[in-house]
Amino acid sequence: MNELEIINLISKNLTYKGNAIKSIGDDCAVFEINKTYLVITTDMMFKSTHFPDILTPFQIGGRLITANVSDIAAMCAKPLGIVVSIGISKEYANKKFIDELSKGLNFMAEKYKCPVVGGDTNKSNELTLCGTAFGLTDNPIYRKAEIGDDICITNDLGRVFCALKMIEMRDKGIINKNQFNKLMEKYPNITKKLCEPEARVKEGILINRLINSSCDISDGLAKDLFYIGGFEIYSEELLKVVPEDVFEFCEEFNINPIEAVLNSGEEFELLFTTKKYLKVKEELKRINTKVVKIGRVIEDGRYLDDNVFKFGGYLHRW
Amino acid sequence: MNELEIINLISKNLTYKGNAIKSIGDDCAVFEINKTYLVITTDMMFKSTHFPDILTPFQIGGRLITANVSDIAAMCAKPLGIVVSIGISKEYANKKFIDELSKGLNFMAEKYKCPVVGGDTNKSNELTLCGTAFGLTDNPIYRKAEIGDDICITNDLGRVFCALKMIEMRDKGIINKNQFNKLMEKYPNITKKLCEPEARVKEGILINRLINSSCDISDGLAKDLFYIGGFEIYSEELLKVVPEDVFEFCEEFNINPIEAVLNSGEEFELLFTTKKYLKVKEELKRINTKVVKIGRVIEDGRYLDDNVFKFGGYLHRW
Numbered sequence: 001m002n003e004l005e006i007i008n009l010i011s012k013n014l015t016y017k018g019n020a021i022k023s024i025g026d027d028c029a030v031f032e033i034n035k036t037y038l039v040i041t042t043d044m045m046f047k048s049t050h051f052p053d054i055l056t057p058f059q060i061g062g063r064l065i066t067a068n069v070s071d072i073a074a075m076c077a078k079p080l081g082i083v084v085s086i087g088i089s090k091e092y093a094n095k096k097f098i099d100e101l102s103k104g105l106n107f108m109a110e111k112y113k114c115p116v117v118g119g120d121t122n123k124s125n126e127l128t129l130c131g132t133a134f135g136l137t138d139n140p141i142y143r144k145a146e147i148g149d150d151i152c153i154t155n156d157l158g159r160v161f162c163a164l165k166m167i168e169m170r171d172k173g174i175i176n177k178n179q180f181n182k183l184m185e186k187y188p189n190i191t192k193k194l195c196e197p198e199a200r201v202k203e204g205i206l207i208n209r210l211i212n213s214s215c216d217i218s219d220g221l222a223k224d225l226f227y228i229g230g231f232e233i234y235s236e237e238l239l240k241v242v243p244e245d246v247f248e249f250c251e252e253f254n255i256n257p258i259e260a261v262l263n264s265g266e267e268f269e270l271l272f273t274t275k276k277y278l279k280v281k282e283e284l285k286r287i288n289t290k291v292v293k294i295g296r297v298i299e300d301g302r303y304l305d306d307n308v309f310k311f312g313g314y315l316h317r318w
Numbered sequence: 319m320n321e322l323e324i325i326n327l328i329s330k331n332l333t334y335k336g337n338a339i340k341s342i343g344d345d346c347a348v349f350e351i352n353k354t355y356l357v358i359t360t361d362m363m364f365k366s367t368h369f370p371d372i373l374t375p376f377q378i379g380g381r382l383i384t385a386n387v388s389d390i391a392a393m394c395a396k397p398l399g400i401v402v403s404i405g406i407s408k409e410y411a412n413k414k415f416i417d418e419l420s421k422g423l424n425f426m427a428e429k430y431k432c433p434v435v436g437g438d439t440n441k442s443n444e445l446t447l448c449g450t451a452f453g454l455t456d457n458p459i460y461r462k463a464e465i466g467d468d469i470c471i472t473n474d475l476g477r478v479f480c481a482l483k484m485i486e487m488r489d490k491g492i493i494n495k496n497q498f499n500k501l502m503e504k505y506p507n508i509t510k511k512l513c514e515p516e517a518r519v520k521e522g523i524l525i526n527r528l529i530n531s532s533c534d535i536s537d538g539l540a541k542d543l544f545y546i547g548g549f550e551i552y553s554e555e556l557l558k559v560v561p562e563d564v565f566e567f568c569e570e571f572n573i574n575p576i577e578a579v580l581n582s583g584e585e586f587e588l589l590f591t592t593k594k595y596l597k598v599k600e601e602l603k604r605i606n607t608k609v610v611k612i613g614r615v616i617e618d619g620r621y622l623d624d625n626v627f628k629f630g631g632y633l634h635r636w
Contacts, residue, residue, distance in 0.1 A: 018433035115336035117347035
């Protein structure tokens with residue numbers, strides 16, 4: 001079975017919806033509480049699949065918070081808190097690791113004003129972290145775009161793809177450890193985006209009333225775009241999302257930068273649609289956040305430069 | 319390191335508290351939202367440590383919901399929803415398992431009116447489930463008992479201890495598979511309490527205004543009692559908590575029933591303290607829930623039959 005088949009089967013069986021306004025199928029579930037909205041999301045991470053070995057324990061803690069809070073940001077809501085469950089394997093059951101991990105949790109929690117308020121600690125075979133973040137908003141923003149909306153992205157994309165490519169080349173023996181370390185030094189912002197990504201909380205809150213739909217870039221643009229519905233995007237615009245160091249890296253290793261932009265996951269930038277692009281741009285400029293328009297929402301079909309756009313995302317398979 | 323050392327280290331580092339009214343240290347974290355209180359809790363479970371092999375996939379799903387909702391019940395709050403993250407190993411990545419597991423989740427979710435509204439699905443080395451349940455109440459009940467309170471327990475305790483003893487005897491070869499199956503048939507309610515425990519949601523809501531403190535029996539009475547502070551309990555009273563089949567089982571296998579009562583974890587009964595015992599008893603009778611008074615809250619010290627009571631709970635160790 002692949003991930004989608006499993007999710008579809010589970011979703012089909014979860015027929016009881018209670019008082020939820022939104023359940024499975026968006027960045028967060030949504031409930032109304034006394035005229036405001038509670039949004040809630042969960043994200044589970046395993047050492048073997050989610051934490052490249054270049055991450056410090058402090059960064060592992062921070063990344064868990066960011067990945068969860070990013071879904072709150074995608075609803076354009078304000079974080080309220082997070083609970084974190086930890087499964088610790090023998091290898092990690094030492095004071096140094098736990099101390100740094102929890103300091104990393106606290107550091108990012110404070111950054112987003114999203115305190116870690118509870119958790120569960122267990123023995124496990126593999127280091128496992130599960131966060132559940134929740135927040136509040138008077139106006140939750142869903143993935144539902146309107147036809148004619150401009151499709152926009154905050155800041156840039158591609159660095160995480162390059163960072164993972166560096167690790168892949170090292171693991172395959174294409175470059176040695178020394179060359180790998182030099183690459184990390186040569187491209188510090190590429191390394192940083194993998195190790196210390198940031199959720200776009202301020203951005204989400206700032207543009208809440210100006211946009212029609214929003215999600216965060218967690219699986220990679222090629223997959224996340226599909227939540228929008230119909231769209232047309234242009235490589236000329238996508239290239240504006242590529243930062244200078246990604247161009248340089250792509251040239252050095254013969255990678256198409258469009259491929260890097262489309263397949264860079266866990267970037268935690270916001271992908272949103274709006275009919276007020278200029279106003280959004282002006283608002284985000286206030287906090288020095290760039291915004292790039294990459295295309296338009298259309299009634300039907302998915303196109304890149306007038307060619308049919310095929311699903312390019314990664315699916316877990318068992 | 320043991321569990322307590324790890325929890326203490328993490329707690330010490332989580333200095334940022336945000337707007338939380340209560341964070342780590344109770345059954346749930348608590349936030350105020352427009353004059354009501356949001357309570358939230360998380361519980362992580364691994365195949366190797368949390369799911370005895372006699373559980374069906376349907377029961378595994380149900381138990382995860384119950385374990386989480388039980389902490390909402392311990393706050394005497396009303397469940398609102400739950401998110402569930404799942405790490406699936408190759409062994410369990412099949413339609414039959416996922417189908418039954420998710421039906422079990424939905425069944426118990428509906429029972430508690432606590433819909434599963436989101437989650438995360440991952441590939442993992444070991445079957446891993448993490449739930450985060452949340453609820454609402456106008457009056458969250460904490461673990462803070464008042465001196466002079468009666469200490470009470472809902473229904474009975476001991477069956478889970480006996481069920482795990484059965485499994486232990488089978489695994490150690492003290493009884494064979496055939497004898498084990500006969501025991502399960504002979505003691506159906508012992509088997510049932512392990513496989514299909516229930517959270518005391520109705521009870522918690524019903525007695526919310528009558529009690530001073532509350533928690534759920536998850537680690538076993540011997541450990542959970544320590545949350546109360548000072549106490550004196552009596553074995554004569556504890557014996558009233560033991561159901562008939564546990565007496566019979568204990569006699570058959572030469573176990574002290576007091577030991578069974580004190581060390582039976584994941585019972586999900588409520589342990590609460592009150593100065594209105596008779597009124598509580600009357601209220602709970604309306605839903606056919608028994609309540610037993612086992613002792614009293616005192617200023618200082620912990621006693622069982624006038625002897626000093628030592629910590630008897632289980633600690634994870636790495």
